[in-house]
Amino acid sequence: MAVCVAVIAKENYPLYIRSTPTENELKFHYMVHTSLDVVDEKISAMGKALVDQRELYLGLLYPTEDYKMFRKLHNSYTDVMCNPFYNPGDRIQSRAFDNMVTSMMIPVC
C-alpha cells in the first residue's frame, strides 16, 4: 500500500500527485519535493557510472517500497504519454492512471 504517489516532470514539478490522507497533503508535497534531491543525485551518479540506461528504476528512497509498484506505475505512465491528446509537461488527468494509483493506495490485506 502506498500513501502517496507522485509523478514528477524532468523540470522538477509534479505532473501528478496524490496522497491518501488528504488532510495533510502539503506535508507530502514537501516530502516528495525534498526527496527529489536524492533522485537528482542518483541520476547524476548514473550518468557518471554509465549504467544500463534502460534500467529506469533508481532504487528506494525508503526501504519499504515495492519494486513491482514502480513497474506498474511506469507502465501506466507510459500509456498516458502515448495518448496523442496529452501534452507532455501538462498535469496528468488520465482516469486510467488515477484508477491505477487508487489501486496502489488500497491496503493489500
Next chain:
Amino acid sequence: MSVPDYMQCAEDHQTLLVVVQPVGIVSEENFFRIYKRICSVSQISVRDSQRVLYIRYRHHYPPENNEWGDFQTHRKVVGLITITDCFSAKDWPQTFEKFHVQKEIYGSTLYDSRLFVFGLQGEIAEQARTDVAFYPNYEDCQMVEKRIEDFIESLFIVLESKRLDRATDKSGDKIPLLCVPFEKKDFVGLDTDSRHYKKRCQGRMRKHVGDLCLQAGMLQDSLVHYHMSVELLRSVNDFLWLGAALEGLCSASVIYHYPGGTGGKSGARRFQGSALSAEAANRHRPGALTTSGINPDTSTEIGRAKNCLSPEDIIDKYKEAISYYSKYKNAGVIELEACIKAVRVLAIQKRSMEASEFLQNAVYINLRQLSEEEKIQRYSILSELYELIGFHRKSAFFKRVAAMQCVAPSIAEPGWRACYKLLLETLPGYSLSLDPKDFSRGTHRGWAAVQMRLLHELVYASRRMGNPALSVRHLSFLLQTMLDFLSDQEKKDVTQSLENYTSKCPGTMEPIALPGGLTLPPVPFTKLPIVRHVKLLNLPASLRPHKMKSLLGQNMSTKSPFIYSPIIAHNRGEERSKKIDFQWVQGDVCEVQLMVYNPMPFELRVENMGLLTSGVEFESLPAALSLPAESGLYPVTLVGVPQTTGTITVNGYHTTVFGVFSDCLLDDLPGIKTSGSTVEVIPALPRLQISTSLPRSAHSLQPSSGDEISTNVSVQLYNGESQQLIIKLENIGMEPLEKLEVTSKVLTTKDGISVSGFPLSSPFRQVVRPRVEGKPVNPPESSKAGDCSHVKTLEAVLNFKYSGGPGHTEGYYRNLSLGLHVEVEPSVFFTRVSTLPASSTRQCHLLLDVFNSTEHELTVSTRNSEVLILHAGECQRMAIQVDKFNFESFPESPGEKGQFANPKQLEEERREARGLEIHSKLGIRWRIPSLKRSGEASVEGLLNQLVLEHLQLAPLQWDVLVDGQPCDREVAAACQVGNPVRLEVRLTNRSPRSVGPFALTVVPFQDHQNGVHNYDLHDTVSFVGSSTFYLDAVQPSSQSACLGALLFLYTGDFFLHIRFHEDSTSKELPPSWFCLPSVHVRAVEVQA
C-alpha cells in the same frame, strides 16, 4: 555536554582552544575590535621546529563543554585572554581580581592566561608583567598580535611538555584513567588492578596523547597513537573512547588528505599554511619521532602510508565511531558533531548520498529540550550542510523550518525580520524567482503547491515585519504567477487580502530593494485581466485623414532613383510589419481595442486602464471597467489624444486592479495577437459635424458603394416628389476650416432609377445649405411591366472634403460623407401616349392615359389645362394641347457633349434633352390632397419616335401672312371685299441644308360645313397676278418669301389651300416638312 558546536570540522581537532572574554564593562565594539585582531593570529610556526600550531578562538564557551577536554583535547580551554577597561590605578586591584575570578572558571584546564588592560597609564602600567599587558587605548595597541604570538608560544611549551610527559609515561607507572564527566560515577569501586582496567587506561591515554600530538603539529605521531589506541580500546570494548580514537584517526587523516580544510569559510585562510602543514609534517617526521620519545618499534612497524586512512576508510571509520557514540545517550553532542564533521568531509569528496545519510542521522539525534534559538541554529546549519552537499530542496526545507522557528508561537518576540530573511534564502531551493518575467513565457512550470505556500509565508512575514509594500509585492506576485493553481476560494481570499493591504499601501511599479541586496522587480498584473488581442483602431471614416493626391508622389520616389530595388522593398516590408498604414490625427481622440477576459470567478474591477505609449506626447484617457466573472473575450476600448505629431508606438497599457498599479508591456505578454502597434500621427485638422433637417437613419447604403458613410438620412418620396434637405456643417475642432469642397455622387441603383442632379449652393461658407433635389423619374420599362406598385430605392452620397490648420499645410484633408437613401413609391403613370394634330400647324394635342397607382385620390394638372381628378387605381385619358417644339435649336448646347463621337450616344443625349424640354413645357403636376403632397410627373421616358416626330416643328417653317398678319389660327383673317388682299408665304429654313426652289399654288375654297368643299370659286375670288408662287432655293437658317394678292369679290368665309407643285418638291424631304397652315379669310363689306 549539551551545547553542540555546529561549526565543527575535522581539522578543529588540531587546534588549541583559546577563550577571549571581556572583564568588567567593555563596549562590544571595542571588544570585537580587539577580538578580531586576536583572531588574525590563528596559526603559528613554532620557533624551534617546523611544526605549526593552530588556534581556535572563542569569545563564548560553556564551561561544561570544557569538562570533556580529556576526551577530546581540542574541547579543552587551554588559554584565556581577558580584555578590560581600567582608567585609574585605584580600580586596578579590583580589575585584576576579576581576571582571577574569570581564570577560575576554566582554571582546571588552562595552560596560560593573559589580561589586556586598556586605558591605564602610570606606574602600574610601567611594570613589566608577562600575564598582563597595558595599552593606553584601543587605537594605540600595535603590540597585540605580538603579545598573542608570545602567548601562544607559551601555550605550546606547556602543550609540548604535557605531551612529552604523557607520552613517556613508563609502563610501570600507574596510568590514570581519563574519563568523561558522566562516566565518573560508573568507575567507583572498580578493580583498578585488573588487566582489563589497565588496558582501558592505556588505550585512553594513547588516544589522549594522539590528541596532544595532533594539536602540537605532529600529525604522523598522532596517527600512530590513535592506531594503537584503537587496538587497545577495541580489545576492552570501551566503545565511547574507541569512537573517539577512531574519530581522532579520521581527523588526522582528513587533515592529511585535505590540507584545504573541510570547514568551508575558514578553509581559505587555513590553506596558506596547509601545504606546509602536511608537507612539513611528513618531512620532519623522523626528527619528530625522535623527540617524541615514543617507543621506536611501533613507529617503524607501522608505515606512514598505513597509518593514514584512505578517503574511503575515513568515512567507514567515521561511521564506526558514530555507531559507538550512539550507544551513549550522554554523548549526543559528540555524535552530532561527528556526523557534521563527516558530512563536511563527504562534501569535499562529493559523495552526496552518503553525506545525506550522515545528515539524516544527525537530524534524528535528540539532544535535550532545545531552546528556540538553538533550534533555529540547528535547522539553519542542517540547511547549510544540505546546501553543501547539493541537496538544495532539503536545504530549503530546513531553512524554511528554521524561518518558521524564528516566529514560533512560544517566542515572546518573534523575529519576523530573521524569518523573512531566511525565507528569502529558501527561494532557489523551491526554484522560485521573484521576477514575474520568469513566469511570463509559456505555462508555469514549478511545484506550485510548495511555492504558493512559501509565497504566503513571505507575505505574512513581510506584513508582520511592518513592511506592507513588501507584502503587496509578494501577494501580487502570488496572484500573478500562481493564478492557474489557485482554487476559486483561494482566488477570493488572496484578492481580499490584497485589497486590504493596498488600501493602506497601494502597489506600485517601483522595484523594491531589500537590505540583503536583493531587488524585487515590479509585478504587473498581465493576467488580470488577460489581454488576448490588441488592435489600434483607425479613426472613424468621417475623421480619417487623406493625403492630397498631388502630394502623394513626393514621399514615394524621393528615396531612390529606382522604381524597384529588392533592398528597399525589403526595408519597407520590415517597416510595414510594425507600422500600420493609417494615421492618427493630433488632437483627436484615438482608440485602441483590446480583447480581454477575466479569469477570476468574480467580477473584476479594473480601474485607471490606459495606454502606455512612446514617441509622441500622448494624453491617455483612462477607463474603468468591470468584467463579469470568467467572462469570455470582452472588447475594451482605450482612448487617448496625441498632443504632438510623429510616430507613436503603443507599448502597453496600465491598470489598477485590487489597488495595484501595473504597467503591462505588450512585449512581455505571452500569446498576444497584435496587428502592429506603431502609427503615424499627423498634424491637427479641423473637425466637422454634420446635421441635417431630416432625421438620421440607421439605414446604411449598400456595401458595394465603396464609400464610408458617416451619416445617413433616409426619406420616403412619391415618384416625382421633391424634398428639400438642409445640411448644417459645424466645425467642432480646434483648427479653422480653410477649404471645403462639396461633391455628390449618385449610386446606380438596381432598379435603374435615374435622378436629376443635385443643385448645390455656396460651398465656401462655413455653414453651407445646399439644396438637394432628388427627382426620380419613371423608368421606361415600368410602363410595360406590371411592377408599378414596386417600391424603388435611390441612393446617393454627398461628399464634403475639407481641410485646415497645420494638417492642411501638410497636405491632408478629411472627407465627410452623407448618405442619402430615398425610397421611391410610385405616384402616377402614363400608360399610353399618342398625339392628335391640332388646328394649327404649330400645335398638336398630346393624349396621355394617366394611371393613379397610389392608394389615395390624386389630382393631375398641367400648366394650362384643367385639373383632372383620379381615384386610387383609376386610369383616365387627358389631352393637352401643346405647341410644337423646335428641338433643333438646343441639342448641341452643352459643349462637352461634343466629345461623344458615338452617334448613338449623341442621339440618346438629344432624345433626353427633348424629353426635358417637353417635360418643362408640359409641366404636369400631381397632388394628393389627403397627404398634402405633390410632385411632378414626366412623360420623358415614354415618348416614342412617332410621338416625338409629331411634336416636333418641321425644320421648314412656313408662314402665311394675310395683309401682313400671320395667319395660323382658327380665327379668320378679315379683309374687305373689293380690295386686294396681300398674301405672303414666308419660308424659314432651319434645316442644315438648302432647300428649294419650290412652286406653290394657292387654291381657295369654301367649306360648307357639311363635308362639301366648294373649289369652284372663279367668280368670287380673283387672283391679282399669278396663283402660282415661286420660291427660290433657301440657304440654311435664312428666310425667303413670295408675295401675291387676292381679290375677294363677294363676302363670305374662304379658305386658302396652299399646294406644292409635285415636280418642285424635293422627293427626299419628308412630307411633314411641307405642312403649311391653312388660311381662313373672312371677306366683309367695306364699311363706308
